[in-house]
Amino acid sequence: MRGATVYYLKILLAICTVHEMAGGLIRNTTDAAYKKYLSLRSLPFEDCGSLYRVNYLDIESCSTLPCSMKRNAIIKVTVLFDDNGNGVTFLKHEVRWVFNYIKTQAAISPDPCDGDHDCIMSASDGKTYWANIFVNETLPVMRGSMLWESKDECNQNLICFEVPVLITV
Structure with missing residues (x-):
């Protein structure tokens, strides 16, 4: 269990590092994903x-x-x-x-x-x-x-x- 927690923390750290390096690329991707989600819920x-x-x-x-x-x-x-x-x-x-x-x-x-x-x-x-x-x-x-x-x-x-x-x- 502890190994899995450490693994997920490493993934989270990598995501945060990529976010900083990408200058908001993740935020833009998140916005695009949210808009896609809205379109799927739309009439x-x-x-x-x-x-x-x-x-x-x-x-x-x-x-x-x-x-x-x-x-x-x-x-x-x-x-x-x-x-x-x-x-x-x-x-x-x-x-x-x-x-x-x-x-x-x-x-x-x-x-x-x-x-x-x-x-x-x-x-x-x-x-x-x-x-x-x-x-x-x-x-x-x-x-x-x-x-x-x-x-x-x-x-x-x-x-x-x-x-x-x-x-x-």
């Missing part, structure tokens, strides 16, 4: 041309696809993304329901997401924002998708993802 989505990498997507009460969304419900959507250190502080959302190639505008709140609403925050692993989407009572009861685009003040598309949904009553 699956299709990226449709994001400028920034989406590391994690959470849609309230949705754990499998298609996301079941009840008419007349308000559902919180949370996104963790990497803004590459650009200090994103404003996001204007364009969200549409897509059914058989017909797109219908969705109601989002708050929109825009800016400093007045506390909906976009810096995190140690990037930026996070949240918004609530209203599932309109006139949407058809059927499968489709939710197409979510978040743009900056200049209307540049920063984040874009699409998620399969099932509208229910």
